Amino acid sequence: MEDISLSGRVAVVTGAGGGLGRAYALELARRGAAVLVNDTGGTLDGTGHTSAAEAVVEEVVARGGRAVANGDTVSTPEGGEAVIAAAVDHFGRVDAVVNNAGILRDKSFGKLDWDDFHAVQDVHLRGAAYVSQPAFRVMREQGYGRFVFVSSNAGTFGSFGQASYGSAKAGVIGLAQVVAIEGERHGILSNVVCPLARTRMTESVLEADEALSPEHVAPLVAYLASEQCRETHQVISAGAGHFARVFTGLAAGWQADPTRVVTAEEVAEHMGRILDPAIHTIPLSAPEELEMLAPVVAARSAAGQAV
Ligand SMILES: NC(=O)c1ccc[n+]([C@@H]2O[C@H](COP(=O)([O-])OP(=O)(O)OC[C@H]3O[C@@H](n4cnc5c(N)ncnc54)[C@H](O)[C@@H]3O)[C@@H](O)[C@H]2O)c1
Structure with missing residues (x-):
């Protein structure tokens, strides 16, 4: 070294x-x-x-x-x-x-x-x-x-x-x-x-x-x-x-059907997956997080729409 x-x-x-x-x-x-x-x-x-x-x-x-x-x-x-x-x-x-x-x-x-x-x-x-x-x-x-x-x-x-x-x-x-x-x-x-x-x-x-x-x-x-x-x-x-x-990671989480708004009950039911850190990524910037978050968000973001 x-x-x-x-x-x-x-x-x-x-x-x-x-x-x-x-x-x-x-x-x-x-x-x-x-x-x-x-x-x-x-x-x-x-x-x-x-x-x-x-x-x-x-x-x-x-x-x-x-x-x-x-x-x-x-x-x-x-x-x-x-x-x-x-x-x-x-x-x-x-x-x-x-x-x-x-x-x-x-x-x-x-x-x-x-x-x-x-x-x-x-x-x-x-x-x-x-x-x-x-x-x-x-x-x-x-x-x-x-x-x-x-x-x-x-x-x-x-x-x-x-x-x-x-x-x-x-x-x-x-x-x-x-x-x-x-x-x-x-x-x-x-x-x-x-x-x-x-x-x-x-x-x-x-x-x-x-x-x-x-x-x-x-x-x-x-x-x-x-x-x-x-x-x-x-x-x-x-x-x-x-x-x-020490890092802030983004868990794999739960991907709901993005074509409809989920219910609060569905969110509560999936809290285990939402919070599970076993699989995660570490975005190096806010745009990188958007790309990782979900293809649907990235597509909208790329199209210049607010997210
Ligand atoms: N000691 C720890 O275990 C620990 C843990 C986490 C974070 N820190 C951080 O580490 C840094 C150093 O802390 P430390 O433990 O050596 O304590 P310390 O009190 O010995 O050191 C802090 C120093 O900052 C000076 N200071 C305060 N206000 C100032 C100002 N406005 N302008 C210029 N100097 C100013 C103080 O006079 C002091 O000498 C701090 O930011 C503290 O929050 C310390």
């Missing part, structure tokens, strides 16, 4: 002042990238500021790497622009973006407060878009780019008390898939990592165990951020040395 190298490349890692982001920044720098270490340095709920990014830059430099700190928030369009502008100003280009910044404000759905809901969406989902759009424009000009979006099993599978976080993290996957589809013609690849590691975000639910250190996730991020990466449009779970694809 060819060495995974980021030599001569410029990487932006948001929320890299601690936890997983710090581990990503250190690994990308170790493999040769000049790294923009972004972090507002706030508390877990996103309030306050410290110089967390500067401390990680010192670590990178002490290990012989190149890095600069940036304290702009990802949670506004201006902040996202400023993060990417700082990378371009310091290093002249942007080759890889790791959308890692995150906060938590967990509450059960019935008690959800809209300020918390919006704050969480602003950092995870909107923040990923605010940073990625200016980066996408730079990458499009370069004809080269790598996006690593960060989701969570709370987004893919759901998690009690995490309506804000889970919905934002599911949205991140939708964003990443569109960036993958639109980026392909420009040499831009886009993938998602669902990490699992013990950080301040998870210390109340994960035991202190070296196997759960953020360093176990960083190799996947380094590969996805590198020129050697061949993947795009993928979602990969990573933690404790386990790496596995």
Whole structure:
């Protein structure tokens, strides 16, 4: 296998002042990238500021790497622009973006407060878009780019008390898939990592165990951020040395007679087949799903009719 190298490349890692982001920044720098270490340095709920990014830059430099700190928030369009502008100003280009910044404000759905809901969406989902759009424009000009979006099993599978976080993290996957589809013609690849590691975000639910250190996730991020990466449009779970694809599949399902509208009773009767995942396909875009869905839908779609 060819060495995974980021030599001569410029990487932006948001929320890299601690936890997983710090581990990503250190690994990308170790493999040769000049790294923009972004972090507002706030508390877990996103309030306050410290110089967390500067401390990680010192670590990178002490290990012989190149890095600069940036304290702009990802949670506004201006902040996202400023993060990417700082990378371009310091290093002249942007080759890889790791959308890692995150906060938590967990509450059960019935008690959800809209300020918390919006704050969480602003950092995870909107923040990923605010940073990625200016980066996408730079990458499009370069004809080269790598996006690593960060989701969570709370987004893919759901998690009690995490309506804000889970919905934002599911949205991140939708964003990443569109960036993958639109980026392909420009040499831009886009993938998602669902990490699992013990950080301040998870210390109340994960035991202190070296196997759960953020360093176990960083190799996947380094590969996805590198020129050697061949993947795009993928979602990969990573933690404790386990790496596995997470996918949305389309089951073979039940094909009813499309020339008449079936009854609700018929749908209920066939629920076993509708839900059976034993035979499934994994569409790589919405049009591909339409083609697979049923010949009748594909025919109508090809004829330009709404479906
Ligand atoms: N730890 C896990 O097991 C786990 C699981 C699933 C997903 N994640 C995701 O991984 C990412 C990293 O989380 P972590 O566990 O290292 O937690 P963490 O709290 O240590 O890291 C998040 C970082 O983002 C920074 N940040 C917050 N708001 C910001 C903003 N507006 N602009 C810039 N930086 C901001 C924080 O200051 C912090 O340093 C998050 O997106 C999180 O949702 C973590």
